[in-house]
Amino acid sequence: MTKALSLINDKRVRDWLYQIVVVVLLVGLTIFFVRNASENMVKAGIASGFGFLWRTSGIEVPFVLTGYTQADNILGLFWVGVANTMLVTVIAIILATALGFVVGIARLSSHWLLSTIAGAYIEFVRNIPLLFFVLFWYFGVIAALPAPRQSIGLFGVAFLNNRGLTIPLPDAMGNLRIAGLIILASVLAYAAFHVWARKRQERTGLHAPTLRVGLALLLAVPVLALTWAVLATRWDVPVLRGFNYRGGFAVIPEFVALLAALVTYTAGFIAEIVRGGIQSVSHGQTEAGSALGLRSGQILRLVTIPQALRVMIPPLTNQYLNVLKNSSFGAAIAYPDLVSLFMGSALNNTGQAIEIIAMTLAVYLVIGLAVSAIMNWYNARIALVTR
Amino acid sequence: MSGLASPRSASSLSLWRERLFGTPFTAFVTVVLALAIAWVAVPLIRWALIDASWRGTTRADCTAGGACWVFIRARFGQFMYGLYPADQRWRVDIAGIAFVLGVAGVVFAPQRLKLKLGVAMLVLLPPLGIWLLSGGFGLRHVETRDWGGLMLTLFISVYASLIAIPLGILFALGRQSGLRVIRLISVIFIEFWRGVPIIAVIFLASLLLPLIMPGGIDIDRLARAVIGLGFVIAAYMAEAVRGGLQALPKGQREAATALGLTYWKATGLIVLPQALRISLPAMTNEFIALIKNTTLVLVVSILDLLGIAQASLADPNWVGMNMEAYAFSGAIYWLICFALSRWSRSLEKRRRL
Numbered sequence: 001m002t003k004a005l006s007l008i009n010d011k012r013v014r015d016w017l018y019q020i021v022v023v024v025l026l027v028g029l030t031i032f033f034v035r036n037a038s039e040n041m042v043k044a045g046i047a048s049g050f051g052f053l054w055r056t057s058g059i060e061v062p063f064v065l066t067g068y069t070q071a072d073n074i075l076g077l078f079w080v081g082v083a084n085t086m087l088v089t090v091i092a093i094i095l096a097t098a099l100g101f102v103v104g105i106a107r108l109s110s111h112w113l114l115s116t117i118a119g120a121y122i123e124f125v126r127n128i129p130l131l132f133f134v135l136f137w138y139f140g141v142i143a144a145l146p147a148p149r150q151s152i153g154l155f156g157v158a159f160l161n162n163r164g165l166t167i168p169l170p171d172a173m174g175n176l177r178i179a180g181l182i183i184l185a186s187v188l189a190y191a192a193f194h195v196w197a198r199k200r201q202e203r204t205g206l207h208a209p210t211l212r213v214g215l216a217l218l219l220a221v222p223v224l225a226l227t228w229a230v231l232a233t234r235w236d237v238p239v240l241r242g243f244n245y246r247g248g249f250a251v252i253p254e255f256v257a258l259l260a261a262l263v264t265y266t267a268g269f270i271a272e273i274v275r276g277g278i279q280s281v282s283h284g285q286t287e288a289g290s291a292l293g294l295r296s297g298q299i300l301r302l303v304t305i306p307q308a309l310r311v312m313i314p315p316l317t318n319q320y321l322n323v324l325k326n327s328s329f330g331a332a333i334a335y336p337d338l339v340s341l342f343m344g345s346a347l348n349n350t351g352q353a354i355e356i357i358a359m360t361l362a363v364y365l366v367i368g369l370a371v372s373a374i375m376n377w378y379n380a381r382i383a384l385v386t387r
Numbered sequence: 388m389s390g391l392a393s394p395r396s397a398s399s400l401s402l403w404r405e406r407l408f409g410t411p412f413t414a415f416v417t418v419v420l421a422l423a424i425a426w427v428a429v430p431l432i433r434w435a436l437i438d439a440s441w442r443g444t445t446r447a448d449c450t451a452g453g454a455c456w457v458f459i460r461a462r463f464g465q466f467m468y469g470l471y472p473a474d475q476r477w478r479v480d481i482a483g484i485a486f487v488l489g490v491a492g493v494v495f496a497p498q499r500l501k502l503k504l505g506v507a508m509l510v511l512l513p514p515l516g517i518w519l520l521s522g523g524f525g526l527r528h529v530e531t532r533d534w535g536g537l538m539l540t541l542f543i544s545v546y547a548s549l550i551a552i553p554l555g556i557l558f559a560l561g562r563q564s565g566l567r568v569i570r571l572i573s574v575i576f577i578e579f580w581r582g583v584p585i586i587a588v589i590f591l592a593s594l595l596l597p598l599i600m601p602g603g604i605d606i607d608r609l610a611r612a613v614i615g616l617g618f619v620i621a622a623y624m625a626e627a628v629r630g631g632l633q634a635l636p637k638g639q640r641e642a643a644t645a646l647g648l649t650y651w652k653a654t655g656l657i658v659l660p661q662a663l664r665i666s667l668p669a670m671t672n673e674f675i676a677l678i679k680n681t682t683l684v685l686v687v688s689i690l691d692l693l694g695i696a697q698a699s700l701a702d703p704n705w706v707g708m709n710m711e712a713y714a715f716s717g718a719i720y721w722l723i724c725f726a727l728s729r730w731s732r733s734l735e736k737r738r739r740l
Contacts, residue, residue, distance in 0.1 A: 018566065019566050019568040033599035036601050037599045040597075040598050111413055113407060114416060123725065127721045127724035127725045128720050128724070129680070129693060132720065135693070136717070139697075140710060321582075331586055331686055339590070353598060354598070357587075357595065361587060364583050364584060364587070365579070365582045368582040
């Protein structure tokens with residue numbers, strides 16, 4: 001009797017008891033739900049399992065990057081969705097980062113009017129739902145663009161109208177591939193040079209012209225290579241035939257609207273991150289840099305930016321993952337992304353709710369976990385080393 | 388003794404001249420920006436105010452060429468209440484007033500009554516609101532299908548956060564807990580919901596909730612959306628609360644334990660009151676995000692404010708009212724979210740002082 005009582009009063013035993021109770025409850029709840037689901041599915045006549053993935057899909061998609069056709073199987077449709085989601089996410093991240101940096105730095109400008117405009121933009125964008133922007137760009141702006149015959153020409157090669165954006169397409173990829181390889185090689189060469197320069201500096205204290213070599217390898221070589229490749233390639237430039245453009249590559253209006261919405265919205269959040277990051281570097285750091293005899297460019301490059309980046313990287317990563325998740329807002333205007341194609345069309349056609357939902361969520365979770373893992377590694381590498 | 392003349396306070400005019408035209412470059416930037424603003428703002432103001440039509444009842448009354456605010460006037464009831472029957476809308480008003488009075492009562496109550504009053508409101512108000520809105524017990528029944536507009540936006544935000552805040556606090560505590568299994572469960576819950584798109588969760592809730600319930604039990608369409616949103620926001624709330632828990636010195640809980648308080652007493656009396664005060668700004672930001680994400684119920688054809696605005700564009704009697712509908716609904720979202728974010732910022736400032 002006393003022994004049982006003392007066991008109950010032992011903290012370790014009680015902790016285990018609590019945890020066992022919670023686990024038993026959770027398992028019980030799961031069994032309850034799974035049993036209900038299987039009963040309901042039997043009633044509805046749905047067979048569970050992933051066999052449906054090899055059925056012919058029969059779903060037409062207006063925007064395909066993978067060579068998928070209606071006759072392909074549902075797994076093909078899944079990959080179309082993944083590709084479309086990734087495409088809009090990657091382009092939106094690049095553009096939103098650029099716009100966000102510009103707005104964030106403008107916010108810190110000593111020019112009163114400029115920083116006020118940037119501040120107004122940030123406050124405007126952050127306090128309105130993203131879905132508002134998606135609908136606004138799609139039904140308010142793109143739909144109000146002129147018809148193809150009165151398209152807005154961009155340098156005479158790309159055309160923007162209410163059916164989307166038509167851009168030129170290269171006839172052959174050969175030259176562009178060569179340019180890509182050249183750029184890759186020069187980036188690798190710069191990385192090698194950087195490592196060598198740092199080692200030499202640690203050994204001998206001699207500076208290497210990192211900036212000039214960097215400009216040459218990271219800017220001049222890529223620009224030259226791309227210019228050559230663009231000029232040497234024959235382009236299929238869209239031409240107006242009848243009521244629409246022929247040739248080139250037609251970017252659907254849904255893509256343009258979703259991209260514009262993601263960029264304008266996310267840029268407001270990135271601008272605040274940039275501002276916070278730059279402000280977090282105390283003025284004493286800049287002063288100490290100039291006391292050591294560094295020039296203002298060197299202070300920015302060697303003192304301010306590395307420290308600001310350390311503060312900015314974690315929230316920026318978060319925003320990038322948000323862009324990935326927010327790309328699913330395309331479902332509201334029927335942009336064929338993963339959610340709208342797979343969780344929408346494929347699910348309606350097959351009724352395999354559980355399998356399809358699990359696959360869709362898994363894509364987002366896997367990408368999210370991978371990015372978090374990379375970022376944790378990076379963060380640990382650049383973290384402040386203190387004694 | 389003749390002292391130095393006191394420094395002349397710069398007149399505001401010269402201050403502005405210095406700010407905007409101090410150097411040639413500053414002046415140049417000012418001129419360019421002013422031109423850009425004029426290029427955008429002049430047509431906008433002409434459209435929204437000068438050339439706008441304000442009076443009338445039909446589209447034919449919009450003759451001035453600018454914005455047709457007659458459309459908003461004619462549709463105002465729908466934007467606020469959706470398809471809620473016009474003769475029953477007083478119920479929504481009463482529910483709203485009761486909610487505002489309840490919150491104000493708790494905020495302005497004397498300190499010793501605050502907790503009791505708060506708990507009472509938390510127990511009384513949610514069922515009262517549901518009774519008023521959906522009916523029964525003497526009131527006419529109104530299907531959730533007919534709810535809509537701003538009222539639905541606020542309804543979903545408030546009821547989803549009634550799920551999200553308690554759940555979020557529990558999982559935040561679980562993530563800090565010393566019990567390994569509890570911590571693991573909490574981490575999995577939080578990271579799962581934070582990792583998936585909210586739109587997918589709304590689809591998921593509307594498809595899976597009926598599937599996992601015993602046959603015959605039907606969950607209302609709106610309730611599914613509220614539950615789905617509540618779970619996602621709970622994960623974000625948990626992270627907001629965790630910030631507060633981590634900011635609290637460890638000594639607080641240790642002192643409470645040394646005084647002989649149990650875990651739940653220490654948590655309820657010592658840890659949470661302080662941690663929640665620290666987390667309040669972050670939690671407010673999550674609530675703002677919730678209001679913005681409420682718009683996503685559009686994908687399961689529930690029409691909140693933005694949904695009603697979008698649906699009103701299909702009215703053949705009012706063709707081409709896109710800009711008016713977006714401007715009006717956008718302005719309401721902006722006002723609500725901006726006010727809340729200002730409040731959250733002032734809370735944070737007060738704490739820092």
